[in-house]
Amino acid sequence: MSVVEVSHLAAGYDGREILRDVSLSVTAGDVVAVLGANGSGKSTLIRTILGLVPSRRGEITLFGTPHKRFRQWQRIGYVPQRLGAGSGVPATVGEVVASGRLARRGIFRFPGAADRDAVREALTAVGLLDRIGDPVATLSGGQQQRTLIARALAGRPDLLVLDEPNAGVDAASQEAFAAALTRFAGEGGTILVVLHELGPLRQLIGRAVVVHDGRIAYEGTPPEPAGHHAEPDHEHLHPHAEEIQAGICEWAPTEQTKAY
Amino acid sequence: MELLSLPFMQRALAAALIIGLAAPALGIYLVQRRLSLIGDGIGHVALTGVGLGLLTGNSPVFSAVLVATVGAVGVELIRERGRTSGDLALAMLFYGGIAGGVLLVGLSEDSGSNSLMQYLFGSLLTTSPADLMVIGGLGAAVLIAMLVFRPALFALCNDEEYARVSGLPVRTLNILLAVTTAVTVTIAMRTVGLLLVSALMVVPVAAAQQVTRGFVSTMLAAMAIGLGAAGAGVLVSAEADTAPGATTVLLALTVFVVTAIAGSVRHRLRRHKAHPVASEPPDVVLHA
Structure with missing residues (x-):
């Protein structure tokens, strides 16, 4: 069954076209990594699929329904790069994760026992149940990222869409969410994940798509890391992802991928 | 406390309690x-509504609700576009609102600085039974x-x-917030005044x-603090003959100072108690 179908998509912001011509097909049970350099358009691709960036040309179909008519948002769990800018008003981990139930419950119904169970189950899956009552601001970056994954899981989606969940995350958290995603995929869930590098998710990824210059430059088995990434002990942690210099660890097309 | 036997005081107190509960809930x-100052801006716009009401002989509360709602929805539409010029557009709207209000109030028969001051800073004497009905109804709607x-x-x-x-119906919810902001600003102007509503x-x-x-x-603690400050503000201002809006806001700020001190003391105690545990595993393990 088709989960995401993108054909000849073009999209961008404020007159700048970032995606030029992208076609992508994700079927139920797929685990697809979207790789690419900073500015290649990999995040724009998933943001356009989710409707956060308007498309200019081309078609997007979600679960067999054209994007404009798609209403079953409870089937999609979105994990953004980071928690929205801290607002100062405290919110507990449990409260943030409970937002994940809204798509399924609707805005007119009060949360019930099923919602509370789903929140606890999702927090258990990412190993944060003991922090349910703590303010999210007191969590580490990696724990906040796991909170966002729990929020997406709480809605019991069929498709998880993650935007660089590895960025700026400590090793313990990377392992915890790799485990959560492995379980989700094991239960038949579909995953579309934007990654800077495969990291601990390598085992899970069935197919990689490399976006370069607004187009798909490579699609197939996950590419092997090159250069210093290939060293067996290479631990690739980005405590400050946004400070990464362009070109240090990008999935630039190689000879192999250019031939594609 | 015999002041409370006076009907206008009872109305002022009831109105203040409703607003004290509803304003922090919004x-x-x-x-x-991060729109803490939006209430202030909408308050400026509402003044034009007050002026229009006074000039045309209609209820100033009613016309202020209308004008403030239009202003708030306009602000929301500007914000939604996310343009950098939005900041400037908001400034124009707010200053246009207060200038228009001052001008229109001045033109009305009920002019005089006294009338303007009532709306800008609140007054205990101005809540009519009809006003109280409006404040009660709209306040309950906002709260719910x-x-x-x-x-x-x-x-x-x-x-x-x-x-x-x-x-989620994001735009509808944004408009709901904009409209309730306008409504809250307007019903609170009688008690705390348009310039202090936001506080x-x-x-x-x-x-x-x-x-x-x-x-x-x-949310619950803020509503309790708002209720307490608004109620105490009316009583203290009646006893001490001070401006009710200013009294209420200063009481709320006093609570802020107290909780800020309490919060920082608690934070320090916790940090003192907590062991210096590394939250992430060490990068290297040294074997002796």
């Missing part, structure tokens, strides 16, 4: 969204909307993009969040 979403839609509004203010991907939305929230850990607990 304000917490505005603070969460903020409590019933709390999960959705929390999700929206916490992460608007996530709310969008969840299929009653924001200061109780700021005070509450010094000592709370979650959103719901912050």
Whole structure:
């Protein structure tokens, strides 16, 4: 069954076209990594699929329904790069994760026992149940990222869409969410994940798509890391992802991928 | 306290309590969204509505609700576009609002600085029985909307993009917040005045969040602080013959100072008690 179908998509912001011509097909049970350099358009691709960036040309179909008519948002769990800018008003981990139930419950119904169970189950899956009552601001970056994954899981989606969940995350958290995603995929869930590098998710990824210059430059088995990434002990942690210099660890097309 | 036997005092107190409860219930979403000053701006716009009401002989509260609502929805549409010029557009709207208000109030028969001051800074004497009905009805509506839609509004203010991907009616909820802001500003102008309305939305929230850990607990604590400050503000101002709006706001700020101190003391005690544990595993292990 088709989960995401993108054909000849073009999209961008404020007159700048970032995606030029992208076609992508994700079927139920797929685990697809979207790789690419900073500015290649990999995040724009998933943001356009989710409707956060308007498309200019081309078609997007979600679960067999054209994007404009798609209403079953409870089937999609979105994990953004980071928690929205801290607002100062405290919110507990449990409260943030409970937002994940809204798509399924609707805005007119009060949360019930099923919602509370789903929140606890999702927090258990990412190993944060003991922090349910703590303010999210007191969590580490990696724990906040796991909170966002729990929020997406709480809605019991069929498709998880993650935007660089590895960025700026400590090793313990990377392992915890790799485990959560492995379980989700094991239960038949579909995953579309934007990654800077495969990291601990390598085992899970069935197919990689490399976006370069607004187009798909490579699609197939996950590419092997090159250069210093290939060293067996290479631990690739980005405590400050946004400070990464362009070109240090990008999935630039190689000879192999250019031939594609 | 024999003042409370006077009907106008009873009405002023009742109005203040309703606003003290409703304003922070709305304000917490505005603070969460970093729109703490929006109430102030809408207050400026509402003054034009007051002027229009006085000039045309209609209820100033009613016309202020209308004009403030139009202004708030306009602000929301500007904000939604996310243009950098939005900041300037808001400034123009706000100053246009207060200038128009001062001009129109001046033109009306009921002119005089006294009348203008009542709306800008609140007064105990001006709440008529009809006003109280309006304040009670609208205040209850604001309160119910903020409590019933709390999960959705929390999700929206916490992460608007996530709310969008969840299929929430983001624009409708944004307009709901804009309209309730306008309504709250207008019903509060009788008691605390248009220039201090925003304080009653924001200061109780700021005070509450010094000592709370979650959103719901912050909301309830802020409502309690707002209720207490508004009620005490009316009573103190009646006894001491001070301006009710200013008295209420200063009381709320006093609570803020107290909770800020309490919060920082608690924080220090916790840090003192907590062991210096590394939250992440060490990079290297040295074997002796």
